[in-house]
Amino acid sequence: MISAKELKNPHVVRRDLLASLVVFLVALPLCVGVAVASGVPAELGLVTGIVGGLVVGLLPGSKLQVSGPAAGLTVLVFEAVKEFGLSTLGPIVLAAGLLQVVLGLARFGRWFRAISVSVVQGMLAGIGLIIVLGQVYAMADLEQPGSGLAKLAGLPGLAADIVTNQEALTAFGLGAGTVAMLLLWPKLPARVRIVPAPLAAVALATAVASLAGLRPAVADVNGLLNAIDLPGGAEFSRLADVAVIGTVLAFALIASAESLFSAAAIDRMHDGPRTDYDKELVAQGVGNTLCGALGALPMTAVIVRSAANVQAGATTALSRVAHGLWLLLFAALLPAAVGIIPLAALAGVLVHAGCKLVPAKEFGPLWREHRGEAVLLAITAIAIVVTNLFEGVVLGLLLAVVKSAWETSHVQLTTHELTGGRVVVTLTGNATFLRLPRILEQLEKLPQDQPIELDLTGLRHLDHACRVALENWARRHNNAEIEPVTIRQ
Numbered sequence: 001m002i003s004a005k006e007l008k009n010p011h012v013v014r015r016d017l018l019a020s021l022v023v024f025l026v027a028l029p030l031c032v033g034v035a036v037a038s039g040v041p042a043e044l045g046l047v048t049g050i051v052g053g054l055v056v057g058l059l060p061g062s063k064l065q066v067s068g069p070a071a072g073l074t075v076l077v078f079e080a081v082k083e084f085g086l087s088t089l090g091p092i093v094l095a096a097g098l099l100q101v102v103l104g105l106a107r108f109g110r111w112f113r114a115i116s117v118s119v120v121q122g123m124l125a126g127i128g129l130i131i132v133l134g135q136v137y138a139m140a141d142l143e144q145p146g147s148g149l150a151k152l153a154g155l156p157g158l159a160a161d162i163v164t165n166q167e168a169l170t171a172f173g174l175g176a177g178t179v180a181m182l183l184l185w186p187k188l189p190a191r192v193r194i195v196p197a198p199l200a201a202v203a204l205a206t207a208v209a210s211l212a213g214l215r216p217a218v219a220d221v222n223g224l225l226n227a228i229d230l231p232g233g234a235e236f237s238r239l240a241d242v243a244v245i246g247t248v249l250a251f252a253l254i255a256s257a258e259s260l261f262s263a264a265a266i267d268r269m270h271d272g273p274r275t276d277y278d279k280e281l282v283a284q285g286v287g288n289t290l291c292g293a294l295g296a297l298p299m300t301a302v303i304v305r306s307a308a309n310v311q312a313g314a315t316t317a318l319s320r321v322a323h324g325l326w327l328l329l330f331a332a333l334l335p336a337a338v339g340i341i342p343l344a345a346l347a348g349v350l351v352h353a354g355c356k357l358v359p360a361k362e363f364g365p366l367w368r369e370h371r372g373e374a375v376l377l378a379i380t381a382i383a384i385v386v387t388n389l390f391e392g393v394v395l396g397l398l399l400a401v402v403k404s405a406w407e408t409s410h411v412q413l414t415t416h417e418l419t420g421g422r423v424v425v426t427l428t429g430n431a432t433f434l435r436l437p438r439i440l441e442q443l444e445k446l447p448q449d450q451p452i453e454l455d456l457t458g459l460r461h462l463d464h465a466c467r468v469a470l471e472n473w474a475r476r477h478n479n480a481e482i483e484p485v486t487i488r489q
Contacts, residue, residue: 012316019312020322023066026196026308027323028330030353032219032338033346034069035297037135038077040086042219042338043227045069046331047296053324056287056299057317061280063273065259065266065306066320067287069297071353072123072258073251075130077297079388080247082146087295088238090231094292095239096251100285103252109260109277116400118366118373120261121359122380123254123393128357129385131350138347139175140168141217148385171216171344174205178348181205196308198349205345219346221339224331229295251288251298254393259284259301266303269310304353372403402434411435411459413442422451428458433465443473 027049035045045068052067081089103109133151137144140162145154162168178201185197209216238244263275280301287299309319330337359366359377367374376399384392409432416424423446431439446452454470456462 090295097288104281126384131354
């Protein structure tokens with residue numbers, strides 16, 4: 001929310017309006033690029049950016065993070081549109097938004113912070129790899145294969161096509177030049193870097209294509225109102241499909257996790273008010289509900305635009321609301337400008353964004369200090385590439401739970417021989433089924449010609465599987481007519 005006191009301060013208003021222009025210039029190519037990569041009209045990306053600014057920007061939660069179409073959902077949207085059709089995207093996004101609102105009102109927002117960071121990093125890394133693998137085909141104006149494995153297998157053929165096909169080589173050159181510009185931009189003088197890197201790279205690629213008389217593929221532009229297709233009753237009836245329900249859950253959970261982890265990252269970048277996670281989840285849900293009603297792309301809070309907002313000096317929500325206004329004015333007054341941007345340049349922007357999602361620099365230190373977390377990250381990322389986003393994330397979460405259970409189920413077994421030949425075996429810690437093989441292996445090694453007492457009073461936790469196994473072990477020994485086993489609990 002923007003307070004009246006903030007709006008009365010001309011210094012704050014001027015600073016936040018300038019910041020909003022920076023965010024707008026960063027958001028513009030990303031909104032268009034994410035839409036094209038998702039297999040939907042370019043204008044729908046602008047619609048989501050506009051809603052993220054003008055609607056979510058006014059709602060409480062986080063003052064400084066910016067919402068819009070995200071590269072992290074590109075893969076999921078592309079798969080949903082391919083499987084269910086563009087007309088079903090709206091109901092899916094709307095249902096996911098309503099679910100987010102319910103979760104926020106039920107105060108589930110804070111629980112998203114309990115998700116393993118390694119799983120989230122693995123999710124982002126997997127998404128980044130899929131984006132890069134898919135968009136390198138788009139950089140050459142070639143159709144990308146459907147699955148992650150097919151994209152990998154098709155890379156040699158892609159290289160051959162680029163070398164032998166002049167049109168593919170030209171398009172790939174524009175895309176590669178865009179990536180090179182994005183990598184070079186941070187090294188340029190500060191006065192040059194006033195222009196956001198994505199805008200500069202796309203503008204340069206467009207200018208080169210125009211001046212050189214090239215004819216690369218460009219986005220189809222039909223105007224904002226023509227691109228919006230309000231879903232009807234037939235489309236909403238698809239929500240009864242089990243596969244569609246699974247996609248709704250995936251949209252809601254992944255969009256929520258990405259938004260709230262983005263909020264945590266942005267909160268570390270400024271000293272202003274902290275994010276209210278439950279309210280932010282409601283705000284994201286309201287935004288997605290409206291986007292779904294308009295048939296547009298889903299939204300999340302986006303780290304790139306949010307970081308640009310903070311770094312540009314914004315201190316209130318005015319900057320993110322105003323950036324939505326600039327997007328609306330652009331889409332209404334200059335829609336044809338989108339139609340001259342080479343798709344290869346937009347693909348280059350997304351290849352760069354996808355690479356930034358892969359935590360390559362962080363993986364080495366993580367491997368040295370927390371090897372289990374590094375393995376969890378890698379497995380989640382690989383599973384997303386090999387299967388799909390939803391199944392990869394579910395696998396990562398399950399492995400995180402198993403890993404946590406394994407690490408917390410430490411049990412120590414000590415043996416003391418008392419006078420009279422009696423052996424006391426003391427178990428301490430947490431005895432769970434994960435440690436059963438080790439416990440039973442050590443018990444089988446105990447002498448059978450001496451009375452044995454199992455002391456379980458030092459256990460903090462004894463699950464049902466362990467209790468039954470210990471009782472069965474004692475019963476077998478007693479039935480074998482050897483020295484008896486007693487259990488002290």
